[in-house]
Amino acid sequence: MGDMLKERVAVVTGAGRGIGRGVALGLAAQGAKVVVNDFGVNTDGSAPSTGPAFDVVNEIKAAGGDGIANSDSVATWDGGANIINTAVKHFGRIDILVTCAGILRDRMIFNMSEEEFDSVLAVHLKGTFTCVRHAAPLMREQRFGRIITFSSGSGLFGNPGQANYGSAKAAISGLTKVIARDLGKYGVTANSICPVAATRMTLTPEVMRAREIRKQQGIIREERALNQLEQLHPEDVAPMVTFLASDFARNVNGQFFLCAGGSVSLIALPRPFKTIYKRGRWTLDELDELVPQTLAEGLVNPAPPRAS
Amino acid sequence: MGTRLQGKVAVITGGGRGIGRGIALLMAQEGAAVVVNDLGGEVSGGGGSASAADTVVGEIKSAGGQAVANYDSVADFAAAEHIVATAVKAFGHLDILVNNAGILRDRMIFNLSEEDWDAVIAVHLKGSFNCTRHATRQMREQKSAGRIISMSSTSGLYGNSGQANYGAAKDGIAGLTRVVSRDVGKYGITVNAIAPAAATRMTATVSQKAREIRQQRGVASMGSEARAALPRPQLEPDDVAPFATYLASDAAANINGQTFVVMGGIISLLNYPAPVRTITAPGRWTPEEIAALFPSTLGMDLVNPAPAQTE
Numbered sequence: 171m172g173d174m175l176k177e178r179v180a181v182v183t184g185a186g187r188g189i190g191r192g193v194a195l196g197l198a199a200q201g202a203k204v205v206v207n208d209f210g211v212n213t214d215g216s217a218p219s220t221g222p223a224f225d226v227v228n229e230i231k232a233a234g235g236d237g238i239a240n241s242d243s244v245a246t247w248d249g250g251a252n253i254i255n256t257a258v259k260h261f262g263r264i265d266i267l268v269t270c271a272g273i274l275r276d277r278m279i280f281n282m283s284e285e286e287f288d289s290v291l292a293v294h295l296k297g298t299f300t301c302v303r304h305a306a307p308l309m310r311e312q313r314f315g316r317i318i319t320f321s322s323g324s325g326l327f328g329n330p331g332q333a334n335y336g337s338a339k340a341a342i343s344g345l346t347k348v349i350a351r352d353l354g355k356y357g358v359t360a361n362s363i364c365p366v367a368a369t370r371m372t373l374t375p376e377v378m379r380a381r382e383i384r385k386q387q388g389i390i391r392e393e394r395a396l397n398q399l400e401q402l403h404p405e406d407v408a409p410m411v412t413f414l415a416s417d418f419a420r421n422v423n424g425q426f427f428l429c430a431g432g433s434v435s436l437i438a439l440p441r442p443f444k445t446i447y448k449r450g451r452w453t454l455d456e457l458d459e460l461v462p463q464t465l466a467e468g469l470v471n472p473a474p475p476r477a478s
Numbered sequence: 479m480g481t482r483l484q485g486k487v488a489v490i491t492g493g494g495r496g497i498g499r500g501i502a503l504l505m506a507q508e509g510a511a512v513v514v515n516d517l518g519g520e521v522s523g524g525g526g527s528a529s530a531a532d533t534v535v536g537e538i539k540s541a542g543g544q545a546v547a548n549y550d551s552v553a554d555f556a557a558a559e560h561i562v563a564t565a566v567k568a569f570g571h572l573d574i575l576v577n578n579a580g581i582l583r584d585r586m587i588f589n590l591s592e593e594d595w596d597a598v599i600a601v602h603l604k605g606s607f608n609c610t611r612h613a614t615r616q617m618r619e620q621k622s623a624g625r626i627i628s629m630s631s632t633s634g635l636y637g638n639s640g641q642a643n644y645g646a647a648k649d650g651i652a653g654l655t656r657v658v659s660r661d662v663g664k665y666g667i668t669v670n671a672i673a674p675a676a677a678t679r680m681t682a683t684v685s686q687k688a689r690e691i692r693q694q695r696g697v698a699s700m701g702s703e704a705r706a707a708l709p710r711p712q713l714e715p716d717d718v719a720p721f722a723t724y725l726a727s728d729a730a731a732n733i734n735g736q737t738f739v740v741m742g743g744i745i746s747l748l749n750y751p752a753p754v755r756t757i758t759a760p761g762r763w764t765p766e767e768i769a770a771l772f773p774s775t776l777g778m779d780l781v782n783p784a785p786a787q788t789e
Contacts, residue, residue, distance in 0.1 A: 340653020
């Protein structure tokens with residue numbers, strides 16, 4: 171047991187499995203008391219159960235740590251309130267909030283149903299908001315807090331078939347940037363992790379099938395295929411989260427980190443890198459002439475038109 | 479009258495006022511038949527009247543252009559389908575969608591109500607999804623080029639204090655743009671985002687106090703710093719229209735999945751988020767190892783945008 175988080179109280183949402191479980195165990199191993207929140211659903215959000223949260227609490231206790239299970243849904247205002255209250259009620263405070271809870275309902279934009287969009291937004295985006303919103307006043311009052319949200323390369327870089335998930339994850343990045351500025355002066359930090367790991371959410375039958383096809387077609391080689399996603403363990407994300415939750419990271423705020431196996435990268439967020447400037451309003455004639463040589467020069471269409 | 483959008487049909491949501499109005503007028507001037515969608519609501523989302531959309535339709539028609547008004551709420555999935563159907567019914571097809579409708583309800587995160595969160599997300603993010611979803615279906619079936627231009631914001635891209643709802647929605651729209659550009663690019667449809675800065679009735683609601691607080695804390699957005707250096711202090715909403723119209727034209731056929739900041743006469747292309755510094759362990763890091771390494775590696779030069787203040 172380390173002592174980086176001694177006396178701290180943490181809430182980890184979606185902590186029953188995958189990355190969240192790894193984070194809960196990692197925080198507990200450094201001395202934090204952990205509220206292990208998990209609604210206990212399938213990856214599409216169906217069939218809630220209390221089992222996964224209790225299993226992780228048992229693991230924490232078996233390793234000599236302290237934790238309590240909570241099975242509320244993050245997606246409702248009251249659920250978020252209950253989750254944060256569980257920490258306050260049982261451990262007296264809330265110092266660390268890690269929002270991992272998420273589901274997946276992939277579909278191309280033109281076929282996506284309203285329900286597929288809403289359910290993914292509800293868990294990821296609203297679910298991050300409800301927990302942050304209820305933790306923020308308490309952290310502000312005690313002048314200490316650590317908020318670590320989960321964004322994703324899907325939203326930051328753009329993954330086809332994930333208009334719901336990509337929107338939600340990009341929105342979480344926007345939320346994180348704003349709350350870092352709302353809360354920083356109170357000694358609270360907010361940072362975000364973009365994880366890459368092999369979990370039940372990423373290693374879906376569709377993903378495995380697509381990989382098999384690419385392997386057969388020789389697009390990826392056997393040994394590389396084995397070295398890819400499967401080698402990125404969900405537990406690999408926990409050390410960086412633990413660091414961000416610790417006193418060592420008191421001045422790390424509003425930042426984004428990509429975590430994949432043993433690699434941790436700082437992500438540069440969008441900033442202007444090519445600018446055209448004119449006093450007054452551009453005309454279309456001017457833009458027609460100038461944009462191809464300047465702003466649009468060298469731009470690559472990520473999905474160029476195909477002849478039908 | 480230009481001819482860049484001759485024969486094209488455009489839907490502009492929130493086209494009744496401000497930036498949307500400017501885009502509707504210029505696209506019509508370039509020959510597009512325009513559906514001016516506007517609920518006619520207040521900045522905070524309440525109320526609703528037909529006059530905003532009707533006025534712009536009148537302006538377009540009196541200039542010799544083609545337009546119809548629509549008053550549906552973008553936040554409603556079925557109503558958004560009706561917006562797209564309005565274009566198809568009136569003009570036969572849909573080529574250009576501009577997701578511009580928006581509201582504002584600023585509040586610090588620790589005081590933000592569920593209702594203020596939900597309302598802003600519903601109009602901006604869900605509204606952009608709703609219209610994009612129905613428009614891509616239509617455009618894909620048409621098997622002709624399509625253009626989707628959505629309004630993001632530096633509030634989400636850079637982070638503006640007091641705008642957790644708006645910043646989340648607007649960065650969500652940037653994410654939606656990046657994903658959808660990859661979903662539909664192969665059908666000849668492009669999807670781009672503009673983060674505009676302009677003086678409209680919406681930005682007028684940001685209190686002077688909030689601006690002062692942001693400045694004091696040194697968390698003024700890049701937008702406002704750059705703005706101070708402008709020769710023309712007032713960023714007019716109509717300044718956004720030329721670049722939006724350019725993106726809608728054939729000239730921009732290969733610009734896809736990008737985000738641009740437009741303020742006054744300044745137009746910037748933003749980089750994609752990208753890993754810039756990496757530390758790698760052969761196996762799994764320990765938190766102690768990261769803590770020891772971080773300051774001299776990933777944490778080098780990092781600036782806390784809102785450092786803790788002593789009481």
